[in-house]
Amino acid sequence: GGVDKSVDFANYFCTYGFLYHQKEMLCDRVRMDAYYNSIFENKDHFVGKTVLDVGTGSGILAIWSAQAGARKVYAVEATKMSEHARELVKANNLQDVVEVIEGTIEDITLPEKVDVIISEWMGYFLLRESMFDSVIVARDRWLKPTGMMYPSHARMFVAPIRSGLGDQKMSDFESCMGDWSNFLKETKTYYGVDMSVLTNSFGAEQKKYYLQTSIWNNLHPHQVIGKPCIIKEMDCLTATVSEIRSVQASFSSLITEDRTRLCGFAGWFDVHFRGNKENPAENEVELTTAPSMENGTHWGQQVFLLHPSIHVREGDELNVSFSMDRSKENHRLMEVELGCEMREASGKQHPSFTKRFYIE
Amino acid sequence: GGVDKSVDFANYFCTYGFLYHQKEMLCDRVRMDAYYNSIFENKDHFVGKTVLDVGTGSGILAIWSAQAGARKVYAVEATKMSEHARELVKANNLQDVVEVIEGTIEDITLPEKVDVIISEWMGYFLLRESMFDSVIVARDRWLKPTGMMYPSHARMFVAPIRSGLGDQKMSDFESCMGDWSNFLKETKTYYGVDMSVLTNSFGAEQKKYYLQTSIWNNLHPHQVIGKPCIIKEMDCLTATVSEIRSVQASFSSLITEDRTRLCGFAGWFDVHFRGNKENPAENEVELTTAPSMENGTHWGQQVFLLHPSIHVREGDELNVSFSMDRSKENHRLMEVELGCEMREASGKQHPSFTKRFYIE
Ligand SMILES: Nc1ncnc2c1ncn2[C@@H]1O[C@H](CSCC[C@H](N)C(=O)O)[C@@H](O)[C@H]1O
Ligand SMILES: Nc1ncnc2c1ncn2[C@@H]1O[C@H](CSCC[C@H](N)C(=O)O)[C@@H](O)[C@H]1O
Numbered sequence: 174g175g176v177d178k179s180v181d182f183a184n185y186f187c188t189y190g191f192l193y194h195q196k197e198m199l200c201d202r203v204r205m206d207a208y209y210n211s212i213f214e215n216k217d218h219f220v221g222k223t224v225l226d227v228g229t230g231s232g233i234l235a236i237w238s239a240q241a242g243a244r245k246v247y248a249v250e251a252t253k254m255s256e257h258a259r260e261l262v263k264a265n266n267l268q269d270v271v272e273v274i275e276g277t278i279e280d281i282t283l284p285e286k287v288d289v290i291i292s293e294w295m296g297y298f299l300l301r302e303s304m305f306d307s308v309i310v311a312r313d314r315w316l317k318p319t320g321m322m323y324p325s326h327a328r329m330f331v332a333p334i335r336s337g338l339g340d341q342k343m344s345d346f347e348s349c350m351g352d353w354s355n356f357l358k359e360t361k362t363y364y365g366v367d368m369s370v371l372t373n374s375f376g377a378e379q380k381k382y383y384l385q386t387s388i389w390n391n392l393h394p395h396q397v398i399g400k401p402c403i404i405k406e407m408d409c410l411t412a413t414v415s416e417i418r419s420v421q422a423s424f425s426s427l428i429t430e431d432r433t434r435l436c437g438f439a440g441w442f443d444v445h446f447r448g449n450k451e452n453p454a455e456n457e458v459e460l461t462t463a464p465s466m467e468n469g470t471h472w473g474q475q476v477f478l479l480h481p482s483i484h485v486r487e488g489d490e491l492n493v494s495f496s497m498d499r500s501k502e503n504h505r506l507m508e509v510e511l512g513c514e515m516r517e518a519s520g521k522q523h524p525s526f527t528k529r530f531y532i533e
Numbered sequence: 534g535g536v537d538k539s540v541d542f543a544n545y546f547c548t549y550g551f552l553y554h555q556k557e558m559l560c561d562r563v564r565m566d567a568y569y570n571s572i573f574e575n576k577d578h579f580v581g582k583t584v585l586d587v588g589t590g591s592g593i594l595a596i597w598s599a600q601a602g603a604r605k606v607y608a609v610e611a612t613k614m615s616e617h618a619r620e621l622v623k624a625n626n627l628q629d630v631v632e633v634i635e636g637t638i639e640d641i642t643l644p645e646k647v648d649v650i651i652s653e654w655m656g657y658f659l660l661r662e663s664m665f666d667s668v669i670v671a672r673d674r675w676l677k678p679t680g681m682m683y684p685s686h687a688r689m690f691v692a693p694i695r696s697g698l699g700d701q702k703m704s705d706f707e708s709c710m711g712d713w714s715n716f717l718k719e720t721k722t723y724y725g726v727d728m729s730v731l732t733n734s735f736g737a738e739q740k741k742y743y744l745q746t747s748i749w750n751n752l753h754p755h756q757v758i759g760k761p762c763i764i765k766e767m768d769c770l771t772a773t774v775s776e777i778r779s780v781q782a783s784f785s786s787l788i789t790e791d792r793t794r795l796c797g798f799a800g801w802f803d804v805h806f807r808g809n810k811e812n813p814a815e816n817e818v819e820l821t822t823a824p825s826m827e828n829g830t831h832w833g834q835q836v837f838l839l840h841p842s843i844h845v846r847e848g849d850e851l852n853v854s855f856s857m858d859r860s861k862e863n864h865r866l867m868e869v870e871l872g873c874e875m876r877e878a879s880g881k882q883h884p885s886f887t888k889r890f891y892i893e
Contacts, residue, residue, distance in 0.1 A: 180543045183536070192735045193742075199728075200716060209724055236726055257731055264730035356560060363562075364569055366596055370624035371617055375552045382553075 176503050182251075185302070185505055190252040195231045198293070201471040207460035208293065211323060211446035212237045214456035218289060218321065218448055219243045227278050227292035227311045228304065232258030232271070234291050239270040246271045247287065249278050249311075278311045290316050291323035296505075297389065298475040299329050299405075299442035300497070301532050303505045306414050319451060322409035324444035330463065332401035333426055333491055336436045338388060339478040346383035350376060384480055387509070387532045390439075391473040392464035398433050398485070399426040401463070404440075404495055410449060420497040431487040437478040438493070438511065439464070477511060477530045488518030500531070507532035536863050542611075545662070545865055550612040555591045558653070561831045565593075567820035568653065571683060571806035572597045574816035578649060578681065578808055579603045587638050587652035587671045588664065592618030592631065594651050599630040606631045607647065609638050609671075638671045650676050651683035656865075657749065658835040659689050659765075659802035660857070661892050663865045666774050681812060682769035684804035690823065691855055692761035693786055693845075696796045698748060699838040706743035710736060747835040747869070747892045750799075752824035758793050758845070759786040761823070764800075764855055770809060780857040791847040797838040798853070798871065799824065837871060837890045848878030860891070867892035 176184075188194050198204065212219060212234075220242035226235040227249060235248035235258070248271055250258055255275035262271045274281050290311055296302030312322065353375055360368050404422035428435070443461035448454040462472040494512040499505075509532065514525040536544075548554050558564065572579060572594075580602035586595040587609060595608035595618070608631055610618055615635035622631040634641050650671055656662030672682065713735055720728050764782035788795070803821035808814040822832040854872040859865075869892065874885040 176543070177539050179537050180539050183540045184543055192731060192738050196713070196716060196735070199720065202723075205724060231728075231731075233724075233726065237724075240725060257734060260730050260734075261726070261728060265727055353556070356556060360559065364565060364593075364597075365600060366593065366621070367625055368559075368591075368621060370620050371552060371591075374617060374620075375556070378552050 176505075181505075186252050189228075189230060190254055192231075192254075192257065195254060195257075197471055199231060199233060203462075203468045203470045204293070204460065207444075207446070207458055208234060208291075208323075209237060210456070211454070211458040212241045212291075214458065215446070215448065215454045216241045218323075218452060218454070222288040223247075223285060224289045224291060225249065225283065225287040225311060225315055227290060227308050228294060229258050229273065230254055230293075232261045232273065234293060235271045235273070236262060236265055236267060238289070238291060239267045243270060243289075247283050248273045249281055250275060251277045278307045283315055286315055286317045286320070288317055288320050289323055290320065295327070295442065295444060295472070297472055298387075298440045298507070298532060299327060300417055300420070301505065301507055303499065305412070305417060308409070309412065309414055312410070319449075321449040321452060323446055324460070325409050325447040325449065326445040327407050327409065327442060328403050328444075329405040329420065329440065329442050330401045331404050331422075331424070331438050331440050331493070331495055332397045333399035333428065333435050333485075334392060334396045334437055334439045334476065335398050335430075335434050335482070336390070336392070336396055336476060336478070338390065338476060339436045339480060339482055342383045342388075342478060343480050346379055349379050349383065381531065384478065385528070385530050387440075387475040387477050387530050389473050390476045391469040392439055392476070394464045394466060397439070397464055398430040398435065399428045399491065402426055402493075418499060421495070423492070423494045425490055425492045428485045428487055428489040428491070433485060434482040435479065435485045435491070435515075436482040437476055439474040439476050441472070441474045475532060477509065477528070479528065483515065483523075485515070486518060490516045490518075492516070497532075536865075541865075546612050549588075549590060550614055552591075552614075552617065555614060555617075557831055559591060559593060563822075563828045563830045564653070564820065567804075567806070567818055568594060568651075568683075569597060570816070571814070571818040572601050572651075574818065575806070575808065575814045576601045577815070578683075578812060582648040583607075583645060584649045584651060585609065585643065585647040585671060585675055587650060587668050588654060589618050589633065590614055590653075592621045592633065594653060595631045595633075596622060596625055596627055598649070598651060599627045603630060603649075607643050608633045609641055610635060611637045638667045643675055646675055646677045646680070648677055648680050649683055650680065655687070655802065655804065655832065657832055658747075658800045658867070658892060659687060660777055660780070661865065661867055663859065665769075665772070665777060668769070669772065669774055672770070679809075679811060681809040683806055684820070685769050685807040685809065685814075686805040687767050687769065687802060688763050688804075689765040689780065689800065689802050690761045691764050691782075691784070691798050691800050691853070692757045693759035693788065693795050693851055694752060694756045694797055694799045694836065695758050695790075695794050695842070696750070696752070696756055696836060696838070698750065698836060699796045699840060699842055702743045702748075702838060703840050706739055709739050709743065741891065744838065744840055745888070745890050747800075747837050747890050749833050750836045751829040751833040752799055752836070754824045754826060757799070757824055758790040758795065759788045759851065762786055762853075778859060781855070783852070783854045785850055785852045788845045788847055788849040788851070790845075793845060794842040795839065795845045795851070795875075796842040797836055799834040799836050801832070801834045835892060837869065837888070839888065843875065843883075845875070846878060850876045850878075852876070857892075
């Protein structure tokens with residue numbers, strides 16, 4: 174289920190039309206350094222080459238590609254941000270190399286195929302926004318058979334964590350349900366209407382909001398209490414939409430901290446810039462959004478909280494099944510199902526549970 | 534310029550599908566008392582009558598109409614909230630009187646014309662959301678010639694105010710522009726790109742956001758420093774879309790406080806429940822959203838700030854021209870142009886100025 178194009182423009186693309194939002198991405202030093210280094214430490218991938226920047230935004234990646242020596246750069250942007258990209262290209266005197274094209278990558282055409290597709294398409298937990306679909310379209314239509322993808326590879330991780338957020342969300346939820354009780358009393362007393370029949374529906378709505386929606390957070394590495402597991406690896410040169418539309422994985426993770434609480438799981442991603450088989454990168458660059466004290470990113474991690482948390486000890490084993498699908502109402506949002514079984518180091522088995530989450 | 538229907542559902546109607554949002558309205562005691570009293574203190578308008586509730590939401594106004602003795606109530610709601618309305622009607626044992634119909638008032642049909650149209654259609658500063666357009670459709674299609682509107686009349690007010698918000702917004706704006714300067718330097722130093730060509734566009738975007746967007750506020754009555762003026766009066770029985778699409782007024786207001794600052798203007802509204810000429814209300818009810826210490830509403834007031842503020846004294850006269858039109862991109866949002874000329878009590882004339890505002 175996709176959303177129709179005018180809704181997509183009103184909701185998804187809309188935010189990218191603001192310089193304020195582009196600036197937030199341009200201020201993410203980890204992100205910027207990774208793309209900058211991937212280009213300038215592997216200049217031979219760009220010198221004399223044709224490049225396509227999918228979703229150029231302010232134009233930054235197209236400009237760097239040109240500065241690194243590209244012969245021609247096509248910079249495609251769906252929103253009016255294209256006009257600012259064009260100004261910026263001009264102000265940096267690259268108008269003979271960079272051609273800014275306003276339109277969705279799905280709609281536009283190029284005069285030639287390209288050697289490199291560069292794009293910063295990653296959303297929260299890699300796949301939110303589903304923008305990689307558009308990169309696949311670009312690749313299948315416009316990349317030469319010998320071409321390469323920037324970035325070339327991506328991985329998704331999940332790890333068990335501890336966090337105070339769970340208690341806070343639970344107490345927010347409870348106070349919201351307390352308000353509801355008061356509201357019921359007042360509405361009955363002052364306005365003669367009994368609204369208690371709506372309690373379950375209201376509770377479900379608030380539970381979804383407070384307890385089942387994943388939370389953006391920049392975790393401290395100490396909050397990770399077990400081995401992070403790779404739940405998905407993809408090669409950007411060959412990945413297909415059907416492969417990313419639904420992500421399924423089973424893994425087990427050993428708790429590495431003693432006497433702590435399992436409060437939930439965190440999801441993050443990394444991408445690598447490796448060139449391709451024929452032309453591997455001289456200097457491979459990694460962009461990771463893992464919990465970090467000094468290198469946090471604007472992506473942070475997505476946190477999936479358990480209520481209540483569970484006492485765990487070093488050596489306890491978690492057997493987790495993870496599945497993520499697109500939301501039926503909006504293909505840019507995700508739904509996650511997380512099943513977990515715990516076996517204590519002592520051998521004692523705990524009852525398994527399953528929880529649904531929404532990445533909104 | 535309207536927005537297309539799927540966008541309207543994704544953006545406008547969407548919020549009304551949440552019980553949380555309906556509850557916020559149901560918790561506004563000033564709003565609730567006004568509708569409740571207008572119905573139960575004028576029961577003869579309802580006893581044995583047919584009623585149409587335009588945008589029934591949770592169903593509250595339809596339920597009250599039925600409790601007051603209506604023979605039949607059609608409760609029309611565009612969103613899935615209709616399902617909760619239906620549950621609530623049933624739980625209050627009114628399913629024989631209240632018929633909940635899911636659909637937009639523009640799309641549905643009724644089996645008969647009605648005696649009363651009741652609706653809570655008012656947005657911020659009365660007209661934001663443009664929902665009265667739908668009430669007009671309902672009236673022209675489904676109200677008997679002898680029918681009446683609940684509410685029957687509405688007015689919009691503007692008054693000069695003082696407020697600390699202006700200084701705060703200005704300092705937010707300035708710190709945002711300071712960040713931008715740093716950002717320019719860093720981007721040039723670390724990433725070799727000169728982005729200064731975007732400064733004007735970024736400034737305009739932030740100025741619109743911080744300084745030209747009207748602000749929701751519940752003002753203290755003391756913050757009103759001059760005579761409030763009525764800029765629009767409407768009779769809900771006869772008002773037309775062309776009459777509300779654009780609101781124009783010129784007025785003068787005398788400053789009533791000595792030695793204070795004119796920081797901007799506030800806009801609010803009231804509505805009245807007067808029945809109609811043949812059947813005037815026995816007990817007229819007023820719902821006002823004017824600044825009030827104890828009777829604030831969820832509508833608050835819309836504040837339009839001047840930068841910088843202006844020193845004024847008692848007796849100074851403001852000659853204001855006000856015009857409000859719908860935004861071209863989204864007919865549910867508004868744009869305001871406010872012209873002001875000040876003549877001091879001493880006779881001294883100040884230069885006039887004009888400012889644009891956005892009600893988002
Ligand atoms: N299908 C599509 N066609 C064209 N542009 C798209 C697109 N999907 C997303 N975009 C654009 O892609 C951008 C992603 S954000 C990245 C912006 C820029 N490349 C940078 O690295 O700073 C947004 O500006 C968005 O509007
Ligand atoms: N054209 C239209 N047709 C049907 N419902 C509409 C509509 N425009 C707005 N609405 C609905 O009107 C409601 C306005 S809010 C008021 C809800 C309720 N009458 C109460 O007083 O508490 C929302 O639920 C919204 O979804």
